Structure formats: structure tokens, C-alpha cells
Amino acid sequence: MPYDEALERFEPVLGLETHVELGTNSKMFCGCPTTFGAPPNTHVCPTCLAFPGALPVANAVAIESTIRIGLALNCSIAEWCRFARKNYFYPDMPKNYQISQYDEPLCFDGYLDITVEGKTVRIEIERVHLEEDTGKSTHVGGATGRIQGADHSIVDYNRAGIPLVEIVTKPIEGTDRLAPEVARAYATELREVMRSLGVSDVRMDQGSMRCDVNVSLMPRGSTEWGTRTETKNVNSFRSVERSVRGEIERQAAILAEGGRIIQETRHFHEDTGLTTSGRSKEEAQDYRYFPEPDLVPIAPDPAWVAQLKAELPELPSVRRARLQAEWGVSDLDMAAMHNADAFGLVEATVEAGAPAADARKWWMGELARRANENGVALAELPITPAQIARVTELVKSGALNDKLARQVLEGVLAGEGSPDEVVEARGLKIVNDEGELSAIIDQVIADNADAADKIRGGKIAAVGALVGGVMKASRGKADAGRARALILEKLGVTE
Amino acid sequence: MSELIKKTAAELGSLIASGEVSAVEVTQAHLDRIAAVEDRVHAFLHVGAESALAQAAAVDARRAAGDELGPLAGVPIAHKDVFTTTDMPTTAGSKILEGWRPPYDATVTRRLREAGLVILGKTNLDEFAMGSSTENSAYGPTHNPWDLTRIPGGSSGGASASVAAYEAPLSTGTDTGGSIRQPAAVTGIVGMKPTYGGSSRYGLIAFASSLDTPGPFARNVMDAALLHEAFSGHDPMDSTSIDQPVPSVVEAARQADVAGLTVGVVKEFGGDGYQPGVLARFQEAVELLESLGAKVVEVSCPSFTYALPAYYLIAPSECSSNLARFDAMRYGLRVGDDGTRSAEEVMALTRAAGFGPEVKRRIMLGTYALSSGYYDAYYGSAQKVRTLISRDFDAAFQHVDVLISPTTPTTAFPIGERADDPMAMYLADLCTIPSNLAGNAALSVPCGLADEDGLPVGLQIMAPVLGDDRCYRVGAAVERAFESRWGGPLLSKAPAL
Ligand SMILES: [Zn+2]
Numbered sequence: 001m002p003y004d005e006a007l008e009r010f011e012p013v014l015g016l017e018t019h020v021e022l023g024t025n026s027k028m029f030c031g032c033p034t035t036f037g038a039p040p041n042t043h044v045c046p047t048c049l050a051f052p053g054a055l056p057v058a059n060a061v062a063i064e065s066t067i068r069i070g071l072a073l074n075c076s077i078a079e080w081c082r083f084a085r086k087n088y089f090y091p092d093m094p095k096n097y098q099i100s101q102y103d104e105p106l107c108f109d110g111y112l113d114i115t116v117e118g119k120t121v122r123i124e125i126e127r128v129h130l131e132e133d134t135g136k137s138t139h140v141g142g143a144t145g146r147i148q149g150a151d152h153s154i155v156d157y158n159r160a161g162i163p164l165v166e167i168v169t170k171p172i173e174g175t176d177r178l179a180p181e182v183a184r185a186y187a188t189e190l191r192e193v194m195r196s197l198g199v200s201d202v203r204m205d206q207g208s209m210r211c212d213v214n215v216s217l218m219p220r221g222s223t224e225w226g227t228r229t230e231t232k233n234v235n236s237f238r239s240v241e242r243s244v245r246g247e248i249e250r251q252a253a254i255l256a257e258g259g260r261i262i263q264e265t266r267h268f269h270e271d272t273g274l275t276t277s278g279r280s281k282e283e284a285q286d287y288r289y290f291p292e293p294d295l296v297p298i299a300p301d302p303a304w305v306a307q308l309k310a311e312l313p314e315l316p317s318v319r320r321a322r323l324q325a326e327w328g329v330s331d332l333d334m335a336a337m338h339n340a341d342a343f344g345l346v347e348a349t350v351e352a353g354a355p356a357a358d359a360r361k362w363w364m365g366e367l368a369r370r371a372n373e374n375g376v377a378l379a380e381l382p383i384t385p386a387q388i389a390r391v392t393e394l395v396k397s398g399a400l401n402d403k404l405a406r407q408v409l410e411g412v413l414a415g416e417g418s419p420d421e422v423v424e425a426r427g428l429k430i431v432n433d434e435g436e437l438s439a440i441i442d443q444v445i446a447d448n449a450d451a452a453d454k455i456r457g458g459k460i461a462a463v464g465a466l467v468g469g470v471m472k473a474s475r476g477k478a479d480a481g482r483a484r485a486l487i488l489e490k491l492g493v494t495e
Numbered sequence: 496m497s498e499l500i501k502k503t504a505a506e507l508g509s510l511i512a513s514g515e516v517s518a519v520e521v522t523q524a525h526l527d528r529i530a531a532v533e534d535r536v537h538a539f540l541h542v543g544a545e546s547a548l549a550q551a552a553a554v555d556a557r558r559a560a561g562d563e564l565g566p567l568a569g570v571p572i573a574h575k576d577v578f579t580t581t582d583m584p585t586t587a588g589s590k591i592l593e594g595w596r597p598p599y600d601a602t603v604t605r606r607l608r609e610a611g612l613v614i615l616g617k618t619n620l621d622e623f624a625m626g627s628s629t630e631n632s633a634y635g636p637t638h639n640p641w642d643l644t645r646i647p648g649g650s651s652g653g654a655s656a657s658v659a660a661y662e663a664p665l666s667t668g669t670d671t672g673g674s675i676r677q678p679a680a681v682t683g684i685v686g687m688k689p690t691y692g693g694s695s696r697y698g699l700i701a702f703a704s705s706l707d708t709p710g711p712f713a714r715n716v717m718d719a720a721l722l723h724e725a726f727s728g729h730d731p732m733d734s735t736s737i738d739q740p741v742p743s744v745v746e747a748a749r750q751a752d753v754a755g756l757t758v759g760v761v762k763e764f765g766g767d768g769y770q771p772g773v774l775a776r777f778q779e780a781v782e783l784l785e786s787l788g789a790k791v792v793e794v795s796c797p798s799f800t801y802a803l804p805a806y807y808l809i810a811p812s813e814c815s816s817n818l819a820r821f822d823a824m825r826y827g828l829r830v831g832d833d834g835t836r837s838a839e840e841v842m843a844l845t846r847a848a849g850f851g852p853e854v855k856r857r858i859m860l861g862t863y864a865l866s867s868g869y870y871d872a873y874y875g876s877a878q879k880v881r882t883l884i885s886r887d888f889d890a891a892f893q894h895v896d897v898l899i900s901p902t903t904p905t906t907a908f909p910i911g912e913r914a915d916d917p918m919a920m921y922l923a924d925l926c927t928i929p930s931n932l933a934g935n936a937a938l939s940v941p942c943g944l945a946d947e948d949g950l951p952v953g954l955q956i957m958a959p960v961l962g963d964d965r966c967y968r969v970g971a972a973v974e975r976a977f978e979s980r981w982g983g984p985l986l987s988k989a990p991a992l
Contacts, residue, residue, distance in 0.1 A: 046597075046598060046599050049825055050820040050825070051579075051597065051598070051599070051825070051826065052579065052585070052587065052592065052595075052597070052700040052701075052820070052821075052826075053578070053579045053597070053601055053696075053697065053698040053699055053700045053701070054599075054697070054698070055696060055697050055732060055733050055734065056734065057731065057732060057733075057734050058734065085816050087815075087816050087819065087865070089819065089822065089839070089842060091822070091824055091838045091842075094820065094824075094825065095819065095820045096819035096820055096822055097816050097819055153838065155824070286866055286867045288815075288816070288862065288865035288866060288867070288870075289865075289870075290812060290813075290816070290865055290870070290874060293703075293704035293705035293735075293813055294701075294704050294734060294735065295734050295735075296734050296735060
């Protein structure tokens with residue numbers, strides 16, 4: 001069913017469960033390193049391989065990071081809580097139970113404010129808890145890469161035991177047609193919070209941040225929530241948005257025909273933007289949770305928690321408000337930067353010495369256009385904020401004009417080196433040599449005698465044609481303002 | 496038969512330290528004894544003669560080099576096959592781990608090595624320490640040296656039998672519901688369950704994590720204390736290990752007096768189901784304590800009545816989860832992996848073939864008890880009982896220094912007698928389980944032979960959490976008084992093998 005029609009008839013309720021791999025040096029319960037991309041099964045030990053007799057020891061840094069996340073999300077911090085075992089058999093889970101938290105999460109009852117289309121939406125946080133990641137299975141020989149139909153599977157336990165924080169929202173109601181944007185804005189803002197805390201590299205493409213998106217619909221006017229589905233495998237912010245939209249359309253079509261929604265896990269497919277059915281949850285998995293007897297309870301000292309709270313860095317929303325004021329930018333322009341994922345780049349460019357207006361102009365203009373043309377994210381362009389700052393500096397000093405600056409950027413993006421190297425190699429300096437400029441002007445006046453006469457006769461507007469001629473003759477390297485002044489001077493005209 | 500095998504561990508340690516005998520001689524004497532009796536006793540699953548002699552030679556070399564040796568350096572020990580050892584297979588008495596060579600040493604193993612103890616081999620046990628007779632071992636039962644047709648207790652039955660049969664002067668055990676104290680009692684030796692967290696579980700193959708406690712076996716209280724001190728103490732690899740100094744148990748064993756102490760007799764332990772000979776010997780022990788100057792009072796611990804059912808919910812629950820890792824993926828047995836079956840099928844076939852009936856029974860019990868809808872009624876209630884039992888202990892220790900009871904209601908029963916009756920088997924741990932649930936210290940010392948069968952009876956001495964030294968102090972006093980009455984250790988009355 002088309003989205004607009006779906007929204008006329010139904011109201012969506014959202015829920016997001018986000019997993020964030022913490023960037024600790026060692027795993028959650030053993031001393032193995034956590035670095036991404038090592039050869040399979042090289043970051044393993046008796047504990048994370050669940051060898052008989054091996055025991056877990058909780059990573060204190062991971063506990064601290066989780067508390068800081070909780071504090072940044074305005075949560076209450078448990079005075080006493082425990083890890084719990086979540087029991088189920090799966091080949092990539094060495095112990096066949098996951099050490100997680102159940103009814104005693106480390107952080108609970110918080111919120112995160114996000115901005116969507118200029119409106120602030122408060123997303124309530126149910127809980128933030130700490131657990132361990134599983135290993136990674138690769139299914140070989142099938143058509144889909146999934147376990148069905150595969151010849152065999154191989155397991156890499158390097159990821160098994162990496163600390164994982166799960167952040168669960170309360171049901172999000174009242175988003176109306178903005179549900180997809182709200183989901184995306186929440187995920188994006190959450191990543192910003194994680195980055196500001198420095199607790200994770202939050203790379204959705206590498207799986208260090210993963211979103212599960214719950215969607216249900218209720219008919220307009222109803223207050224009773226519908227059956228929800230949980231969509232997994234959502235690997236980008238754009239996919240978060242698309243998956244919500246797609247799921248709303250799918251569920252609305254089923255409900256409109258009198259069908260019922262099956263409570264299930266669904267898999268999102270990047271290529272089609274659609275979800276397909278995964279394992280059904282109706283035959284509910286019984287995880288047989290019980291308190292983890294191999295670990296002692298966590299009882300964070302309230303004074304320590306207070307100290308962690310006092311030492312939190314400036315959070316993204318606060319920083320944005322401050323910078324917006326400093327830069328003198330409208331709400332609309334802020335939203336545009338945020339949506340384009342340009343804010344951090346602009347900020348870094350300003351920090352590298354560029355005026356805010358220039359930094360914003362380049363990222364949101366020329367560079368956004370090029371990113372769009374190439375179908376890549378702004379941050380993926382092969383150019384750094386420091387390089388943009390250098391270009392603005394060259395413009396300010398008069399060495400470049402905007403037209404030349406664009407050529408410099410083009411050269412940097414083409415891999416021709418730093419802005420200064422491109423200027424040098426392409427010979428893109430403004431002609432500042434008065435003698436050279438004077439000679440060009442004399443030639444242009446001689447070639448355009450008619451226009452020169454008109455100017456002498458008081459039609460100053462005609463000077464544009466001569467300036468254009470100078471720019472053409474200098475291949476854009478002349479300073480247009482200086483050329484105009486010199487032309488008028490030579491023709492004995494004052495404005 | 497070399498006289499060396501009859502010596503205490505302390506004596507052997509000082510003989511070796513002074514150079515009167517070499518560690519190699521001592522080790523060889525015990526290896527000879529093992530060779531002579533092991534076909535009848537079957538205490539060991541693995542004997543590492545070569546590595547034992549090499550370890551002994553290393554101790555002799557250290558002595559020759561002028562190193563100062565610890566009190567147990569060069570003394571042989573039998574190690575329960577539930578602790579990981581890099582130089583010997585580790586099976587936990589299960590087919591599912593047959594032939595497994597761990598890549599790491601348990602903390603207890605490492606500390607034995609550091610103390611210079613010579614590990615003779617790995618001892619038999621009920622599979623994954625689940626049982627009270629060693630009949631649940633996948634490798635056949637161990638026989639009680641007092642009567643080879645009877646059980647040596649369990650789960651640490653290989654450990655108790657090896658010491659009672661003079662195959663080793665010391666052995667390690669683990670106690671989850673009585674698995675050290677009950678085998679010690681029925682073989683006429685000393686066995687100690689330290690305070691939970693007082694000895695490290697790292698490298699101990701888990702049965703029930705919140706209950707499992709490594710502890711020592713010996714033929715006398717002082718030897719047990721020396722071994723206790725050698726391998727106990729805080730271990731950063733075990734989060735539940737207590738970060739406090741080990742109670743001074745050797746000093747307490749030396750003190751060996753009860754004058755001025757108040758001893759509480761647990762009222763709930765006695766009567767129906769207890770063998771008359773056990774109750775008679777226990778009564779004698781009570782009178783002995785009074786004669787030694789202790790004040791004896793009766794103490795009621797009403798929650799102890801519920802300890803057994805609570806234990807049989809908590810221990811299986813934890814074991815159902817702990818044993819999930821045996822899935823054919825990374826180590827141990829793998830059944831049915833012929834290229835046509837899924838990982839799930841191979842897991843199921845392996846577990847069906849690799850686990851014995853008692854292990855399966857407990858996995859099923861525990862899985863059920865943790866299931867949603869049953870959790871509160873079973874696991875939840877059992878945890879409440881556990882709290883009540885701790886409170887009973889706390890209340891009792893307000894008034895008494897130690898509590899005493901028979902260690903186990905009967906003497907060693909015949910092999911096979913209770914094999915088909917799990918409930919009868921579980922009753923063997925009736926008196927020992929409360930201390931596992933509360934985590935406090937408890938010791939079993941010999942207190943004579945039952946009149947009706949001439950088999951050993953054990954006296955259990957329970958002390959508060961971290962009060963391990965009190966167990967040794969009282970145990971040593973009882974031992975000294977009894978031995979002067981008996982004219983030597985109880986074990987000297989055992990028939991020759
Ligand atoms: Zn590891």
C-alpha cells in the first residue's frame with residue numbers, strides 16, 4: 001500500500017534496539033584483543049572459546065563505558081545489578097549461553113531528544129545493558145549466504161565476547177508520517193552521542209553499531225497496539241529509514257485486506273529495500289534466564305557515578321546549540337547540515353581555521369553536489385576538513401577566487417595532492433602582477449574599442465563585458481575586482 | 496611395601512627437605528603402591544608415572560641447588576580429574592571429554608606445581624562430579640579400600656580411595672553438595688570443604704558454579720591444613736574468589752584444642768534414615784568434645800530440612816547451563832558428523848552419546864526448573880530457601896563456635912545398591928548440603944567404626960564463612976583424642992589390601 005494511504009488509515013508505533021560494540025582494548029570477560037579484521041580465530045582464549053573450567057572476569061572499562069552511556073542518555077544507574085545467562089544453543093556462541101543482563105539492567109529510564117523537521121521529539125529509553133557479542137558464522141555454498149541451503153558453515157570466534165551495549169527504547173508513539181525520519185534521526189543522534197563519549201567507533205558498515213527496528217500499526221482512532229515485527233540486518237541510517245517505511249507499507253497492505261501480522265523477525269535487504277520473513281517468534285524462545293553465578297553483582301559507588309556524570313563531555317545536542325549560536329546559523333540550515341551528515345565536517349573545518357560560513361558553503365554546496373553525483377556519503381569524499389580550510393584561506397588571502405577554488409577542490413578530489421600542490425601543478429594563481437594584468441587590459445580595450453567608448457561616454461555598466469574579456473584572456477586567473485578598477489582608471493572614468 | 500607410603504605428608508615433606516629421602520624415592524614408592532592395588536581400587540583415570548618422576552627429580556634438583564623447599568615440596572598428590580592439567584588428559588569422568596588435553600592449567604593445578612607437589616595422576620569421579628558413589632563415572636566405579644564391594648563415596652571417590660589405599664598421602668577434591676566430606680567419611684579419612692570462594696574455581700570443570708568448592712583430602716587434619724594452605728587464596732581469574740587472606744588453618748590444626756568453645760549439635764540431623772552405628776559414633780564424639788572442655792548445646796536450624804530439595808533445583812539448574820558448552824564444536828567428542836547432518840543434529844547426537852544418565856537427568860531437571868512459568872516456583876523458591884539456610888547458620892553462629900553433625904547418614908553402601916534409586920543416592924548428602932548452599936566451611940574427620948558393619952563414620956564440623964581455621968582447630972582436637980583412644984589412626988584398622 002502506498003505510504004500516504006497507509007498513514008491515512010494506520011498509526012505506526014516504533015521501537016528500536018541498538019547494539020553498540022564498545023571500543024575497549026580487551027573483550028568483555030577475557031583479555032583477548034578486540035581489533036577488527038584479524039585473521040579468523042586468532043583473538044581467542046580458553047574463556048572466550050568456553051573451554052571447560054574457564055571463567056569470565058568482567059571488564060571494568062566496559063562497565064564504566066556503559067554507565068557513561070546511560071548517563072549521557074539521562075538514565076538512572078542501578079545501585080546493584082547482576083549479569084544473567086541467556087541460554088540457547090547456537091554454533092557461534094561458544095558457551096551456548098550469552099552473558100547478558102535480564103531484569104536488572106545497569107541503566108534504565110532515560111531519554112534522548114532528537115530534532116526532526118525542526119521539531120524536538122523525546123525518545124524514551126527503557127534500558128541500557130551490557131552483554132557479550134557472539135562469534136560470526138559464514139554459511140558457505142548456498143545461494144543466499146544464509147544457513148538454509150548452505151553446504152557448510154564456518155565460525156570465527158574473534159568477535160565472541162566483545163563487549164556489547166544494548167540500548168532499548170520504550171515504544172515510540174505519535175510520530176505519525178515522520179516515523180521513518182524519527183527512526184533515522186534517533187539512530188543518527190545515538191551514534192553522535194557514542195562518538196562524543198568516545199566509547200565506540202560506531203560503524204554500522206562494520207557491525208559495531210546494529211539496529212533492530214520494531215514496527216507495529218494500529219488503526220486510526222484505536223489505542224490498542226498491533227502485533228509488531230522486528231527487522232534485523234539494517235546496516236545504515238538510510239536503511240533504518242527505508243525499513244520503517246517499507247514495513248509500514250507492508251503491514252498496512254496486510255491489515256487492509258483483513259489479514260493479521262505475524263510476530264516475527266524480518267531481514268532487511270539493502271538492494272530491494274524490502275524485508276523478508278526470518279525466524280518466527282510465535283513459538284517463543286525460552287531463554288531460561290538466571291543470574292550468572294560465575295560473576296559477582298555490580299554495585300557502582302554512587303560517588304563514582306556522580307563523578308562520571310560530572311566528567312561527561314559536551315553532548316552533541318548541546319554542542320550543536322552552542323555552535324549554532326556561534327556560527328549564527330538558522331534552524332533550517334542546521335537541519336540541512338544534520339541531514340546531510342555535514343555537521344561534523346563543517347565543525348572540523350572551522351576547527352582547522354575556516355570561517356563557519358565558508359566551511360558550510362563548501363560542504364553544503366560544491367562538495368555535497370559532488371558526493372551526490374558520485375553516490376557516496378559526504379564523509380567518504382577523498383578530501384579533509386583541513387584541506388577545505390586551506391582553500392578558504394587561499395581565497396581570503398586573494399590568491400584564489402571562488403572559481404579557481406572550485407578547480408582546486410576538483411584537483412584534490414581527483415587525487416592530485418594537497419590544495420597547494422594542485423594550485424602549483426595546475427598553475428591556478430590569481431594574476432597579481434600589475435604589469436601582466438595591465439598588458440592584458442590594454443589588449444582587451446584595444447580589441448573592444450566600441451565598448452570602451454561607451455564607458456568613456458558614461459555607460460559604466462558596459463565595463464562588465466571588458467572584465468569578462470580580461471577574465472577570459474587570463475583564463476580565470478585575474479582578480480575581477482582589481483581588473484574592473486584598472487579598466488575604469490585607464491579609461492579615465494570615476495564611479 | 497615401602498614404609499614411605501604410610502607416612503604423613505608433613506613427615507614426607509620434612510624427610511625430603513632434610514635430604515633423608517629423595518622426592519624420586521617417595522614418588523616411586525607411591526607409583527609402586529598404585530601398581531600393586533590399582534586393579535582392585537580403580538582410584539585413577541590416568542597415572543602419569545613419567546611426568547611424576549620428572550617433577551620429583553626437579554624438586555630433588557632444587558634441593559641439591561640449595562633452594563629452600565616448602566613443607567609439601569616433593570610430596571605426591573592425586574589430583575581429581577575435574578581440574579585441568581596441561582600434561583595429563585582431563586575428562587571430568589565423562590565420555591564427552593575422553594582424551595581431551597586442556598591447553599591450560601587450573602589455578603589449583605598451578606598452585607600444586609608451585610608448591611612442589613608431585614602430581615601422580617588424575618582420580619576417578621562421578622561424571623561431572625554428579626553423584627555420591629563414583630558409580631556415575633563413565634570409566635567404571637572406584638572401590639572402597641575398606642571393602643572393595645562398597646562405594647568410596649563421591650563424587651570425589653577416586654580422591655578418597657587413593658588416600659585411604661595409601662596410593663597417595665594427599666589428594667584434591669571438589670565439594671558441591673558433599674563431594675569431599677562424604678567420601679572422606681566413608682573411607683575413614685579427613686576431607687575439607689573450604690569457604691566458598693576461598694579456593695579458586697578457575698580450571699575446575701563446572702558442575703554448579705555457585706556451589707563448587709575445591710578442597711583437600713588427607714589422612715590427618717594437619718596434612719589437610721597444609722594442602723589447604725598450599726592451593727587456597729584469592730585468584731583474579733575467578734570473580735567469585737574472596738580477596739582476603741586464607742584463614743590460618745595450619746596454625747589452627749597445631750592448636751588442636753576446644754577448651755572454652757561452644758559446640759552446637761544440629762537438632763535436625765538424626766533419627767529416621769540414619770544408621771544406628773552412625774548415630775552411636777556421633778554421640779561418642781559429642782561426649783568426647785565435652786570431655787575435652789567444650790560446651791555442647793543443641794541448636795535448631797529448621798530450614799536445613801529444605802536444603803536437599805533446594806539443592807536439587809539449584810545445582811541442576813546451573814549444570815544445565817554449564818554443560819551446554821559440550822556441543823562437539825570446539826573440543827571433545829563429536830558424533831555423527833558425516834557431512835550430511837546439521838550442526839544442531841551433531842550437537843544432539845554428541846550429547847546423547849557423550850553424557851551418562853545421571854548427567855542427562857540433571858540437565859533435564861535444571862532445564863525444566865529454569866523454564867519460563869516455572870522459574871519462580873522452582874529456582875526462585877530454592878534461592879529463598881538458600882537465604883533462609885544462611886540465616887539459620889548466622890543465627891546459630893551467634894551462639895556457637897562450630898556446629899556438628901554426622902557427615903553422612905550411613906556408612907559406605909554396596910556398589911549397585913542405590914544405582915537405580917536416585918532419591919536414596921541423594922540422601923547421602925543430606926547433612927553436607929546446607930554448608931554448600933550457605934558457602935561456609937565444613938570438615939569431616941573420622942569418628943570410629945559403625946558396630947553393625949565395621950565401616951568408618953565421619954564427624955562433620957561446620958564453621959562460619961571464612962572460619963575455616965575453627966574446623967581445623969576442633970577437628971585436630973577430636974582427631975588427637977580419638978587416636979589416643981584407638982591407639983592410632985582409624986585407617987590403621989582397615990584390612991590390608
Ligand atoms: Zn578470550
